Amino acid sequence: MDQLYKRYGWETIEVTVPEIEVMCLAHYLTIGSKCSTAIASFACHLEKLDMTELGGDARVALSVYGAFNAREYLNAQKIRNRQMQLHKKIFAKADVIVTPTTCVTAYTLYDEALKTDEIDYINGDIKKFPVIVI
Known part of the structure; x- marks a missing residue:
C-alpha cells in the first residue's frame, strides 16, 4: 500500500464489505447448484461411480451440492443482487x-492431506479479513 501511495499518490480509505460471510455462502450455493445442474446429465455414470475412488472433498461436494433446492438458489441470487x-x-x-x-x-x-490431496476444511474456513479501498 505504501508503494502505491509513493509511486502513484493514491490515497487509501478503509471500508468493510457488509455481509461478506453471507455473500460467500451465497456464492458457494450458486456454484454448487450450477455444478449439480452441469453433472446431472451424467447421473447414470455417477451411480456407477465408486465413491471410495474420490477424495473426501469431492464426496462432500457431491453430497452437499445435491442438497440445494430452487428456493435456496433464488435466495442466493437475491443476496448477489444486494451485494x-x-x-x-x-x-x-x-x-x-x-x-x-x-x-x-x-x-x-x-501428511494426510498430502497423501489424499483433500482440502483441509477446518483450516480453510472463511474468516473475517480487512478490506482496504483505494
Whole structure:
C-alpha cells in the first residue's frame, strides 16, 4: 500500500464489505447448484461411480451440492443482487479494492492431506479479513 501511495499518490480509505460471510455462502450455493445442474446429465455414470475412488472433498461436494433446492438458489441470487448494490456504493468512493486473496495465511499441509490431496476444511474456513479501498 505504501508503494502505491509513493509511486502513484493514491490515497487509501478503509471500508468493510457488509455481509461478506453471507455473500460467500451465497456464492458457494450458486456454484454448487450450477455444478449439480452441469453433472446431472451424467447421473447414470455417477451411480456407477465408486465413491471410495474420490477424495473426501469431492464426496462432500457431491453430497452437499445435491442438497440445494430452487428456493435456496433464488435466495442466493437475491443476496448477489444486494451485494452488487453494496459494491456500487463502495465504488462511488473508490476506484480499486485492495485485499488479500485469502482470509488467512497459508496453513500447514499435514501428511494426510498430502497423501489424499483433500482440502483441509477446518483450516480453510472463511474468516473475517480487512478490506482496504483505494
